[in-house]
Amino acid sequence: MSANAMSAETKPVIRAFFDEPTNTISYLVADPATGDAAVIDPVLDYDHKAGTVDTRSVDAILAAAIEAGYRIVWTLETHAHADHLSGSPYIKGKTGARIGIGDHIVDVQRIFRPVFNATDLKTDGSDFDHLFKDGEHFAIGSLTAEVLYTPGHTPADVSYKITDAVFVGDTLFMPDYGTARADFPGGDARQLYGSIRKLLALPPETRLFMCHDYKAPGRDTYAWETSVAEQRAANVHVREGVSEEDFVAMRTTRDAKLAAPVLLLPSIQVNIRAGKFPPASANGVHYLTIPVRTKSGEPVEKIAS
Numbered sequence: 001m002s003a004n005a006m007s008a009e010t011k012p013v014i015r016a017f018f019d020e021p022t023n024t025i026s027y028l029v030a031d032p033a034t035g036d037a038a039v040i041d042p043v044l045d046y047d048h049k050a051g052t053v054d055t056r057s058v059d060a061i062l063a064a065a066i067e068a069g070y071r072i073v074w075t076l077e078t079h080a081h082a083d084h085l086s087g088s089p090y091i092k093g094k095t096g097a098r099i100g101i102g103d104h105i106v107d108v109q110r111i112f113r114p115v116f117n118a119t120d121l122k123t124d125g126s127d128f129d130h131l132f133k134d135g136e137h138f139a140i141g142s143l144t145a146e147v148l149y150t151p152g153h154t155p156a157d158v159s160y161k162i163t164d165a166v167f168v169g170d171t172l173f174m175p176d177y178g179t180a181r182a183d184f185p186g187g188d189a190r191q192l193y194g195s196i197r198k199l200l201a202l203p204p205e206t207r208l209f210m211c212h213d214y215k216a217p218g219r220d221t222y223a224w225e226t227s228v229a230e231q232r233a234a235n236v237h238v239r240e241g242v243s244e245e246d247f248v249a250m251r252t253t254r255d256a257k258l259a260a261p262v263l264l265l266p267s268i269q270v271n272i273r274a275g276k277f278p279p280a281s282a283n284g285v286h287y288l289t290i291p292v293r294t295k296s297g298e299p300v301e302k303i304a305s
Contacts, residue, residue, distance in 0.1 A: 100131075
């Protein structure tokens with residue numbers, strides 16, 4: 001059945017919440033028939049300079065759900081984000097929602113456990129409530145959601161297809177901005193190209209919802225909804241005619257010039273733990289670790305002893 005043939009009752013109600021400090025879009029996705037809902041990629045507000053957190057962004061989502069009479073049953077992560085801390089545990093604590101992520105999160109945990117000497121971290125994904133497999137279906141009320149494995153940005157990225165809407169995480173950006181970087185540990189530009197082609201093989205009318213927007217040059221407003229047809233025709237990195245080799249060359253060159261995200265180190269430590277902070281120290285304070293190394297690869301002791 002095409003998207004145009006669906007009745008309004010079978011489509012999810014989608015509300016977007018934009019967090020400008022991290023350029024992240026979170027979504028409240030609800031089944032109008034039952035009132036069951038999911039939150040996708042919620043943000044915990046974190047002040048990196050002060051080392052403080054608050055919950056204004058997730059509170060706004062929870063308030064919107066309460067006002068509409070929705071029951072949040074899932075909080076879904078498209079991947080372990082490197083640019084914001086997850087608000088999923090807070091939502092779970094308030095609603096009892098289950099936290100879900102793709103099953104390849106275990107690969108990301110295994111990569112980063114030694115980086116942060118995270119001896120407390122289990123690398124079996126058990127900090128999450130559910131690990132989704134590629135092609136798995138699950139329910140949000142009477143809506144059926146499908147998990148699409150879309151690696152490349154990280155080894156664990158998934159997209160969530162809910163009727164005619166797909167939440168693509170960091171795989172794609174708006175057509176005038178392009179595609180996600182693939183230079184994080186475990187990332188792969190060839191995999192990313194394949195994942196994007198997988199998404200663009202969906203029906204042209206399929207709606208695509210981005211996880212980030214940065215306002216491409218010449219655009220004055222933020223945007224986060226597009227379509228498969230628009231991406232095929234106009235995406236500056238992968239429109240029709242761009243070969244895999246062209247894409248990999250572009251992505252590799254571009255990624256080499258990109259700075260690390262400001263919240264990379266705190267975000268990864270928290271998000272691979274399903275949004276929880278590392279265990280508190282004996283003084284009751286939670287600390288985030290900053291691994292220090294030299295650019296040359298020499299031991300730090302040679303310049304800082």
